[in-house]
Amino acid sequence: MRMLARCAFDDAQPIRGTLAQSYFESRDLWSVAMEIEDIRFHPACPRESGEHPAVVIAMRSISSRAVTAVQRLFLDRQGRKIGKGMMLGTCSGAAMQLQPKIGSTLHIAEGPETALACIAMDHAPTWALGSTSLIQTFPVIGDIDRLVIWADHDPLQKIGGIWCRPGHKAAGVCMDRWLKAGKQVEVETPKREGWDEADVWSARCARL
Template identity: 35%
Template sequence: MRRIPIRQHYSYRDMPARASGNAARLWEEGLPIPGTLAERYLTLRHLEPPTDDLRFHPRCPYRPKPWTTFHPALLVAVREGRRLTAIQRIFLDRETGKYRMKLMLGRPGQGAWQGGGRAASCLALAEGFETARAFTLIQGAPCWASLGARRLDQILLPQGLTSLILAVDNDAEGELAAARAALRYARPGLEITWMAPRGVKDWAEVLEASMGSLR
């Protein structure tokens, strides 16, 4: 057996986690949002009240063993149909309630955060959870989140849709994501439109600006 040279340094690198079982376990451990640090985060972002498929974990693991540390996190469910495929962990600062980092756990597949409402005929699709929630509060339309610009064209949409709104970010990546999604979802009987905010990056910033003007 060869000895590992002591001078060689082996460090941990973040890699996408694939174990959907771990995601399901963490989701089951999650707590209701009211009265938690996650509620404070939603309040800071003007995204209250809490919606479906959001939970709080007071000691959410970050990194695998032996590098594991534990932090409070907002859990965002990712579902393909109604099946949980992954969760996004939004790690929160214990003092301020603001988010520190966002990491996916599991295999999202064609899943999305669907807590923005069930769609009968019209559905909006945004990149981030916060953007999707803000779009619903502003426009009154159900909005799902792909949880990433690169996943905007990979979502399993409900059957029976006649209108799809791409609530994309106001940047080059958002424009490219919308173009890919429009091609991917194009079919007879489905009207696809783009809605990007003006003057700010995303719909979450639109909501924050509008709430700030009311103070």
């Protein structure tokens, strides 16, 4: 799976002038996405039901920065997203490192759109992890002293017989680990249920 992920990323192309540009423009994220080399476009990316156009984002090992997985955002012929993102490869211990680490603060979010919105709002550097489970298991990084978790404000869901908000739960588990390591941690969540920071950014852009 790791090799398939690497091949999908290597075969992908820059996003300018593609359906990926149309998608990010529709989310008011193009000015940020266009600057990130790890975000690419694949016109016929493999998936279970065949091949489809997709945004392909590298997921790099946190320890080595090698590409071990990719996040795929499948698009229709009008550049609209089809379903949820799908990861391929070895995702554990990896992240969409949309910006290089600078200084001792790092921001993390679940989806790449949410992370791009954080960057657009001048919260940098920001990485995307792709799922609540990867936020929950996000490892302590030695040279990062302050972690900011941009959690989705998920509706209540029953998981394992317990009602919870998945985004809040994952952020809490991650926060506990980092606090025990002596780090500073902040959790930010939109006030509106069902929203993430990408929704906040879109609403802000709509008011301009």
